[in-house]
Structures are given as structure tokens and as C-alpha cells.
Amino acid sequence: MDIMSEPSINMPCVNISAVERDTGLSKDILRAWERRYGFPKPSRDSNGERVYPADQLEKLRVIRRLIDSGLRPGNVVSEPLDALQARMQALPSRAPRTEGEFTVADDALRLLKSHQLTALRQLLSQSLMRLGLQQFVLDVVAPLNELIGNAWVEGRIEIFEEHLYAEQLQQLLQHAIGTMSDAGPGPRILLTTLPGEQHKLGLLMAEACLCIEGAQCISLGVQTPVWDIVQAARAHRADIVALSYSQVTPLNVVCANLADLRGQLDADVELWCGGSLWGNARKTVPGVNTMAALAEIPAALETWRRHHAACRAVQ
Amino acid sequence: MDIMSEPSINMPCVNISAVERDTGLSKDILRAWERRYGFPKPSRDSNGERVYPADQLEKLRVIRRLIDSGLRPGNVVSEPLDALQARMQALPSRAPRTEGEFTVADDALRLLKSHQLTALRQLLSQSLMRLGLQQFVLDVVAPLNELIGNAWVEGRIEIFEEHLYAEQLQQLLQHAIGTMSDAGPGPRILLTTLPGEQHKLGLLMAEACLCIEGAQCISLGVQTPVWDIVQAARAHRADIVALSYSQVTPLNVVCANLADLRGQLDADVELWCGGSLWGNARKTVPGVNTMAALAEIPAALETWRRHHAACRAVQ
DNA sequence: ATCACATCTTGTCCAAGACAAATAGTCATA
DNA sequence: TATGACTATTTGTCTTGGACAAGATGTGAT
Known part of the structure; x- marks a missing residue:
């Protein structure tokens, strides 16, 4: 064509x-x-x-x-x-994917490529209902993301198809998150990405996992400047600032940004950063909690709660 | 150090x-x-x-x-x-606004500035329910947008507050649109913005107005390159490509992009472009239907339908 | 007033060089 | 066979000073 x-x-x-x-x-x-x-x-x-x-x-x-x-x-x-x-x-494909459990992702990719939009939406929606939000995010969305990413660099899908895919999934996740947002005794978490990072999907996936665990999520959307993150964290008395990164930003830049933000944030606010780029990174930034996978979120939250409860007890 | x-x-x-x-x-x-x-x-x-x-x-x-x-x-x-x-x-405050009809927008701005997020969400949601989607978009969202824009240039609100506001409203609109998307005999409309235009809110407002009138909307989200819009329009057999612009892009750039896109799109696909920047613009691009306000959408759709019905009859 | 034309402003691009941090290669030692 | 120290290369980022076009402003004629 x-x-x-x-x-x-x-x-x-x-x-x-x-x-x-x-x-x-x-x-x-x-x-x-x-x-x-x-x-x-x-x-x-x-x-x-x-x-x-x-x-x-x-x-x-x-x-x-x-x-x-x-x-x-x-x-x-x-x-x-x-x-x-x-x-x-x-390249060593990090996702083994020989088992039969990711077939939903495969089907979704097929529907996307054949432009059957309503069918795609239906499939994803059904899958969400069947698996529940957490499992849906971990077992369907995450592998599907990788599938799409690979297909894109290999030229098997077009940019507009990726846009379309992201749009559908964003709607679905945002709706699912919206229906349960108001609960939660957990920490107040401010979610956003730094300037240059436009991918909202990673942010939404994180938000989903956090909300499920009872955290109070406040999402600023994408591309918030450092200074404004600091202000927002103060204004909303956030316990944690959580950032998301896809692979498009070089690791050096990410680390520099994180160090910068860490320096400006109040010391009692934790800084978490997730994204697949931490998978094979040897670098870390002091004072920043980096996570290579969404599956690490529940444990991190648990740790925060224990630690926080202890601190309260001491006071 | x-x-x-x-x-x-x-x-x-x-x-x-x-x-x-x-x-x-x-x-x-x-x-x-x-x-x-x-x-x-x-x-x-x-x-x-x-x-x-x-x-x-x-x-x-x-x-x-x-x-x-x-x-x-x-x-x-x-x-x-x-x-x-x-x-x-x-700095001169551009907004005259002495009438009493936009009080919802005023309340919303107040809640945003005092960081009462859940109250803001409730207010907007209630307002949506009471007025219906179309009136909500035209009478609340549009003036509120202007209010926020003014407040920002005057330094009365911070960037992060604007992010927060946009995020809440996007969720609300997207949800409302999602609950009624599958209907519609109307034209197939591809919605997106060109690279450089990051504001999704305008797009969503347009989508809401279009969906209400029975159009089948396919949204690519923001920042789709020209070439990919062309491909997407073909792949999904769109009748109309609809773009949205806020004021941040210079008019000349917009016109150049539109002319470029018009040249690459198939001739039988209409190109619509909306955004407040057309309000005082004397320039137009041949073959592009520009709209200064959301209120023009129903009439434009009606015209398309009449014209299209006539064409069909001729064939 | 309105339009066309000339003149500044201002954002962006270019070239080629420099340098430090990161990485790879080499070699000797435990 | 590992491990550590040292050197060489690679690579990202910053530098200067110049150039140009599109936008904004000013000026004069209709």
C-alpha cells in the first residue's frame, strides 16, 4: 500500500x-x-x-x-x-509466551490489524469483566503492549493503529478506575509523567493497580513539569509521587530528571518510578523507588503501609 | 556542595x-x-x-x-x-462575564483552586446529569475552559491545577461518550489533532456533540501525523476527518497543515476543523470546513446528510 | 480606517570542535 | 578461572557564532 x-x-x-x-x-x-x-x-x-x-x-x-x-x-x-x-x-524476547494464556492479546492484535474496532472493544471489555481489573492489566494489557510495540518497530502495524489501540484501552481503563475511585484508606498518590513522556497507558495501568490496593490516586495526566509536580504534591498533601516512563526517553535523561525532582520534593514524600525501561537497568537513583513491573506494586504499597504505621506509632 | x-x-x-x-x-x-x-x-x-x-x-x-x-x-x-x-x-483580564448563567463554571473553578477534587468531580457529574451531554458541553465546559485559560495567563492558577481540571473533565466526557457510542446511522467521522496540538479536551467536546447527533466517531487521540491520518481514513472508510485546534498553534501553521492534509486525503472525504482560533480568522483553506464554535456542529451534520442522501439518489 | 510594503524581532537551524562519562579491551594477579 | 586495575575508545552533550525565515511592528498611501 x-x-x-x-x-x-x-x-x-x-x-x-x-x-x-x-x-x-x-x-x-x-x-x-x-x-x-x-x-x-x-x-x-x-x-x-x-x-x-x-x-x-x-x-x-x-x-x-x-x-x-x-x-x-x-x-x-x-x-x-x-x-x-x-x-x-x-533479541531475547523477554516474554516467553508459549503458553495459552495470552491468547486474548493475540486476538486483540489481530482485530486491531483488521480494523474491527467494535469487536476489539468488546473483546477487551469482556476480558476485563472475566478476569477482573488487576489480572486484566497484568495478563492482557501488559503483554499486549509489548506485542504492539514490537509489531510497530517491525513495521507490521501503522502509527494510527497504535493510536487507536491506545485510545480504546485508555477509555476502558479510565472507566474501570472511575467506578471505584472513591474508596481507599491507603496513601495519597500523585500520578503523572514528566515532560517528554506522552504515553498515558502506562500511567493508567499503574493507577489501576494502585486503586485496587486501596490507594487514593490523583492523576495529573501526562507531561507535568518538575516544578508543578512539587507544587501539586504539596497542595494535595501526597504521600507518594508516582511517575511512569515508556522506553522512548533515554535512561540518562530519566535519571537526571528523577534526581532533580527528588531534590525538590519534600523529604517525607516518596518518589516511585515505574516502566519497562528499568528491566535491564543497572542504574538507580538514590531516594527513588524504581519498579520494572506492575506486579511489584502491591508489595511496595504493603511496605509503605507497614512503615507508615510504624512511624505513626512512634509519634 | x-x-x-x-x-x-x-x-x-x-x-x-x-x-x-x-x-x-x-x-x-x-x-x-x-x-x-x-x-x-x-x-x-x-x-x-x-x-x-x-x-x-x-x-x-x-x-x-x-x-x-x-x-x-x-x-x-x-x-x-x-x-x-x-x-x-x-495584565488585562480578557473575560467580561457579568451574566449569571455560568455559575456552575464559577463554582467549578473555585473548587479546583481549593483542591477539593472529589467535590469538583461531583459537581461536574451532577451538572452533566441535569443538563444532558449536549447542553453540558455547550453551557458549562466551553465557558469553564475559557475561564481556566484566562485564570492561567493571569497567574491565578498553576499548571498542575489546569492538568487536574482537564483530567477530570476528560474522564467525565469519555465516559459519557462511551455509554452511547455504538448507535448511529450518521457519517463515519475520524477525530484527531495534528502533531503539536496536545489538547484533548476540545476533541472530546466535539466528539460528544457529534455522537449525540448520531455520527459514528472514531477517535485517534491527539497528535496524529498527516500521513497516518490519511491511512486511517482509508482503513476505516471515514466520511469525514475532523480536527481540533486550541489557540496555541499559530494560524499559518494550522493552515499549512490543513492544506497539506487536504491534498493527501481522498477527494470524497470531507475535512472539518474546529477550534476557537477560527473565531476571528479571515483566512480559510479551500476544501476545509472550519467551525468557530461547537454549536455549528449539528447544522453541519445535517448539511452533510442532506447532501449525501442526494448523491446516493443520483447514483 | 484599511491595506500594502519595509523593517525589526525572534525562534530555530547549522557546522565543527571539545570534553567527560560510560563502555570495552588488555593485562596482571589471586 | 575469576577479579581487579588500567588504558583506549565510544558516545552524548555542550560550546560558539553565524544565518535565515516567519511573525510582529511600524509607515505611508489609498
Whole structure:
């Protein structure tokens, strides 16, 4: 359906800012790679400014994911696309997924790709009802997310399909969370993401797991500046600030942001940060509770409650 | 720790990345202002890199707010802090609003500012139930949006409060839309915003008005690239693509994007674009149906249906 | 008043260089 | 075979100073 190898007959092109937005690679990095490795090699517009064709953008996304999984730029940036895709296949797939329990996720992906939107919504909704919110999030949404992510970098689904998927799931989760929000003796938790992180789904999944355990969740949505998180935490007397990250932000940046936020937050407010990027991270930030998986949430909450009860007793 | 010469003994200092993060001003802008206006004037570390003291960061935030409310950098960046704060006070309040019909919006703003979240949610929810979705959107949400926008540029509410407000309303609207989505003989309408436009609320308000009139809405969420909108419209055989814009994007950019999208969309797909920025716009784009207010939606749908019925009859 | 035209403003991009932190490679020692 | 120390390379980020186009403002004529 879409376009072929010839650049620029009808291929959509974008400038360096758009590439930075779409790939999470900074302008500096894009220019440095071009200088050092010869890729990306954008054409130039009449003003001498870089114009990236869609296929290079596509390749950059693959590269991004390979680097996130541990490879180094010098080894992958200059390789041709098919070699990279071969490497993608060879990556140790963290999700074993040979068992029969994730078939819902598979079915959902199939429905998404065949554009059967109402059927998709029905399937997800039914699955939610059958499993309950917690199990639904852990056993369906999380693997489905990974499935979608992989399908996307391998070019098997389009961006608009991912948008559509995220939209459906957001609705479903938000509704489910809304129906039980008002309970909870648990800690007051402020949820958001930092600027640059646009993915709301991870946030909602966390919120679901937290609400189920009786926490009082206050969600600011995505992309709240550090300073405003600090203010919000004070205004709402939050016990915990919980952030979510997908893979698009480089680990260094994430750690810097977290350290910054940790420094500005009042000391008695805990800072939790979740996201799949902590799976193979060796780095940690002092004073920040990082979680690689949603399944860690209940234990963390339990710990907080015990500790908090003890503190109260002492006072 | 590693404090420097002049500014202060214990003032925390940050590098240029942190300033970008906290103020939303890009590194390029920070360097350009320093070159042109002499502010900010960071000290340098041992490696010659910029180190910004906290008071300059604070002033940058004030400047940011003044610029967002219409002032120009050349006039404010080099002024002293107290002059800037005087200007903040002197900002004209754009909202006349003397009538008594928007009291719900006023109450909502009050609750938001006093951080009574559950009360706010209750108020909005009750209001929705009482008025019905359409009237709620037109008579409460729209004026409340304007109220919030004004309060923000005047510095009466914080960014995090605006986030919180948007989040509550999004949940409410999304839920309301979800409970009636599956009906409708009407046109298939693809809803989204273009990259750069992050406001989902406008989109949801439009979706609500469209759904009520029996249209089949397919929402892609925010920030879908042009190329993907085209693909999505084909995949889902949309009759209409509807976009939403708030005021933050310059009109020229909007028009250019619209023309681009219009050129790539199949000719038999209509393109609608709504948003308050069309209120005083003299510019139009050929082939694009622009609407300044949500109230225009029913008539537009009626027109489409009549025209479409006629076309069918001809075939 | 309204429009067209000239003039400033201002955000963004570019090039090429520099440097430190992170990573990989090497070699000797327990 | 591990482990640790040391060196070399890789890589992200910051620097300067210049350039340009789109937006905003001012000016003059209709």
C-alpha cells in the first residue's frame, strides 16, 4: 500500500524537530550520528536544512529499540535495515509466551490489524469483566503492549493503529478506575509523567493497580513539569509521587530528571518510578523507588503501609 | 556542595538541560537570549559550561508566563524581576462575564483552586446529569475552559491545577461518550489533532456533540501525523476527518497543515476543523470546513446528510 | 480606517570542535 | 578461572557564532 524505495515521489518528509519528537533522539544526537556514522543522511531543503524521509525515520526507530536493548550505536547505526531487523528477531524476547494464556492479546492484535474496532472493544471489555481489573492489566494489557510495540518497530502495524489501540484501552481503563475511585484508606498518590513522556497507558495501568490496593490516586495526566509536580504534591498533601516512563526517553535523561525532582520534593514524600525501561537497568537513583513491573506494586504499597504505621506509632 | 563565587552561599544551581526541562525554554532560546538581551547570565563550571542559579530560573518562569500572555521577549527579558512582577499584576483580564448563567463554571473553578477534587468531580457529574451531554458541553465546559485559560495567563492558577481540571473533565466526557457510542446511522467521522496540538479536551467536546447527533466517531487521540491520518481514513472508510485546534498553534501553521492534509486525503472525504482560533480568522483553506464554535456542529451534520442522501439518489 | 510594503524581532537551524562519562579491551594477579 | 586495575575508545552533550525565515511592528498611501 505505501511507498517504495525511491525517495520522495510521495514520501512524507519531516524536519529535525519532528524526528526528535517521534524517535526521542535529540537533535544533537541526530547530527552527531550523521557526522560519525553517515546515517541518517537527510536531504536538504532550499535553505540547507535537514529533511528526513519516512524510511530513515522508520530505521531510526528500529535503531532506537536495538540500542535500548543493549547494543551500541557504532554497531548498528550504519548497518542496513534488513540486518537490523534480523537482529530484532534475534533479541531475547523477554516474554516467553508459549503458553495459552495470552491468547486474548493475540486476538486483540489481530482485530486491531483488521480494523474491527467494535469487536476489539468488546473483546477487551469482556476480558476485563472475566478476569477482573488487576489480572486484566497484568495478563492482557501488559503483554499486549509489548506485542504492539514490537509489531510497530517491525513495521507490521501503522502509527494510527497504535493510536487507536491506545485510545480504546485508555477509555476502558479510565472507566474501570472511575467506578471505584472513591474508596481507599491507603496513601495519597500523585500520578503523572514528566515532560517528554506522552504515553498515558502506562500511567493508567499503574493507577489501576494502585486503586485496587486501596490507594487514593490523583492523576495529573501526562507531561507535568518538575516544578508543578512539587507544587501539586504539596497542595494535595501526597504521600507518594508516582511517575511512569515508556522506553522512548533515554535512561540518562530519566535519571537526571528523577534526581532533580527528588531534590525538590519534600523529604517525607516518596518518589516511585515505574516502566519497562528499568528491566535491564543497572542504574538507580538514590531516594527513588524504581519498579520494572506492575506486579511489584502491591508489595511496595504493603511496605509503605507497614512503615507508615510504624512511624505513626512512634509519634 | 559545588557552589560558586558570587550569587549566594547555598543557592542550588543547575545546568542548561535542567533549565530547559523546568521552564520549557529550549537550549537554543536560552543561549540566544543570553547573547541578545544579556539574560540569563549563568556562571560557568570548570569546563566552561553554563550553570544557572535558582533565582535566574525563577525569573525565567515569570518571563515565560508573560510571553505566553502576549508580551515579547525583547521587552521583558532584560527587565528586573520586580518590574516583571508589576507587569504580571497589570495584565488585562480578557473575560467580561457579568451574566449569571455560568455559575456552575464559577463554582467549578473555585473548587479546583481549593483542591477539593472529589467535590469538583461531583459537581461536574451532577451538572452533566441535569443538563444532558449536549447542553453540558455547550453551557458549562466551553465557558469553564475559557475561564481556566484566562485564570492561567493571569497567574491565578498553576499548571498542575489546569492538568487536574482537564483530567477530570476528560474522564467525565469519555465516559459519557462511551455509554452511547455504538448507535448511529450518521457519517463515519475520524477525530484527531495534528502533531503539536496536545489538547484533548476540545476533541472530546466535539466528539460528544457529534455522537449525540448520531455520527459514528472514531477517535485517534491527539497528535496524529498527516500521513497516518490519511491511512486511517482509508482503513476505516471515514466520511469525514475532523480536527481540533486550541489557540496555541499559530494560524499559518494550522493552515499549512490543513492544506497539506487536504491534498493527501481522498477527494470524497470531507475535512472539518474546529477550534476557537477560527473565531476571528479571515483566512480559510479551500476544501476545509472550519467551525468557530461547537454549536455549528449539528447544522453541519445535517448539511452533510442532506447532501449525501442526494448523491446516493443520483447514483 | 484599511491595506500594502519595509523593517525589526525572534525562534530555530547549522557546522565543527571539545570534553567527560560510560563502555570495552588488555593485562596482571589471586 | 575469576577479579581487579588500567588504558583506549565510544558516545552524548555542550560550546560558539553565524544565518535565515516567519511573525510582529511600524509607515505611508489609498
